[in-house]
Amino acid sequence: MLRIEEGVRPELQGDEAGRAHLYGFLAGLLAAPPSAATLAALAAVPNDGSTLGRLVGALSSVAARTSVDEVECEFSTLFIGLTAGELQPYASYYQTGFLFERPLANLRRDMQRLSIGRGDNVHEPEDHIAALCEMMQGLILGRYGPPADLSVQRAFFAAHMAPWVERFFHDLEKAEACPFYRQIGVLGRAFMAIEEEAFVLAG
Amino acid sequence: MRCVDEERGKRGSGEHPGDVxxxxxxxxxxxxxxxVTLAAVGSAEALAASDAGRPDRTVAGYHETAHVRRVYQLSHF
Known part of the structure; x- marks a missing residue:
C-alpha cells in the first residue's frame, strides 16, 4: 500500500499536492475509522497557523484525547448503525432523498468517460463521499491516466460534489456525540468551500 | 477506484491564466x-492498509449482490 507521499508524482508539488493529500485524507477517514496508529500520527500533527492548518490542529487535539474504540463507535453511530447510520453519505441521498438515484447514474456515466472503475474490494455505491474524494484525488494525481486538467477536475467537482458535500459536512459538524468526526466535518466543509472558491478563481 | 483503461488517450495538463x-x-x-502535515498521517490507501488486519467491513453494510446488479440493469444505470 502507498504512503501518501509515495502516491504524489514528483512534478506535482505545493498546492496541487496539498489538494491531493487532503482529498486522500478525507477519503480514508470517511471510508473507515482510523486505526490506533493513524490516530496517534494524527495527534502529533502540528498547527501551522494557516486557515486549514488551524483546523488540522484542532482535529489533532481531538485525536489526542480520543481512543480507537471511541472513534470506531463514532463511525458506527454515524455511518453504520443498527439499521442505518445517522448520516447517509451518498450524493443520491442528499440530492433526491433516495439511494441509487439519478446522481449515481450520472456519476457512473462520467466515471466511464474518465476511465474510472470501481475496485474489486469496494462494496459501496460509487457516490459515497469517500469514493468521490478518492476520485478527485485520483484525477489530480493522474491515477486514471494523465493528471486531469483543472477544467476536468472542476467539471467533476461541480457535477458530483458541489451540489451536496457542504450540506453533508455541515451535518457531520452537528454530530454532537461524535467529537472526532465533528472535526472532520469542520475540516471537510472548509476544504470544500476553498475548492469551490478556487475553481471559480481559475475562471 | 482504479483506471479501467490503461491506454487511455491524452488528458492534457495545460494551465489556465486564472490559475495564478x-x-x-x-x-x-x-x-x-x-x-503536507497530513502526509505523515497517510492517504486513503495507507489508512485502509492500517485496517488490513481487521475483519472485513464496509461503510454502511452494503454489498453488491446478483439481485442488486439486476436492479442496476433494470434501472438502466
Missing amino acids: SRRRFLRHAGVGAGA
Whole structure:
C-alpha cells in the first residue's frame, strides 16, 4: 500500500499536492475509522497557523484525547448503525432523498468517460463521499491516466460534489456525540468551500 | 477506484491564466502547507492498509449482490 507521499508524482508539488493529500485524507477517514496508529500520527500533527492548518490542529487535539474504540463507535453511530447510520453519505441521498438515484447514474456515466472503475474490494455505491474524494484525488494525481486538467477536475467537482458535500459536512459538524468526526466535518466543509472558491478563481 | 483503461488517450495538463490567482488563494488558505502535515498521517490507501488486519467491513453494510446488479440493469444505470 502507498504512503501518501509515495502516491504524489514528483512534478506535482505545493498546492496541487496539498489538494491531493487532503482529498486522500478525507477519503480514508470517511471510508473507515482510523486505526490506533493513524490516530496517534494524527495527534502529533502540528498547527501551522494557516486557515486549514488551524483546523488540522484542532482535529489533532481531538485525536489526542480520543481512543480507537471511541472513534470506531463514532463511525458506527454515524455511518453504520443498527439499521442505518445517522448520516447517509451518498450524493443520491442528499440530492433526491433516495439511494441509487439519478446522481449515481450520472456519476457512473462520467466515471466511464474518465476511465474510472470501481475496485474489486469496494462494496459501496460509487457516490459515497469517500469514493468521490478518492476520485478527485485520483484525477489530480493522474491515477486514471494523465493528471486531469483543472477544467476536468472542476467539471467533476461541480457535477458530483458541489451540489451536496457542504450540506453533508455541515451535518457531520452537528454530530454532537461524535467529537472526532465533528472535526472532520469542520475540516471537510472548509476544504470544500476553498475548492469551490478556487475553481471559480481559475475562471 | 482504479483506471479501467490503461491506454487511455491524452488528458492534457495545460494551465489556465486564472490559475495564478487560484494558486495564490490556495496558498493563502494553507492548502499546501496544511496538507503536507497530513502526509505523515497517510492517504486513503495507507489508512485502509492500517485496517488490513481487521475483519472485513464496509461503510454502511452494503454489498453488491446478483439481485442488486439486476436492479442496476433494470434501472438502466
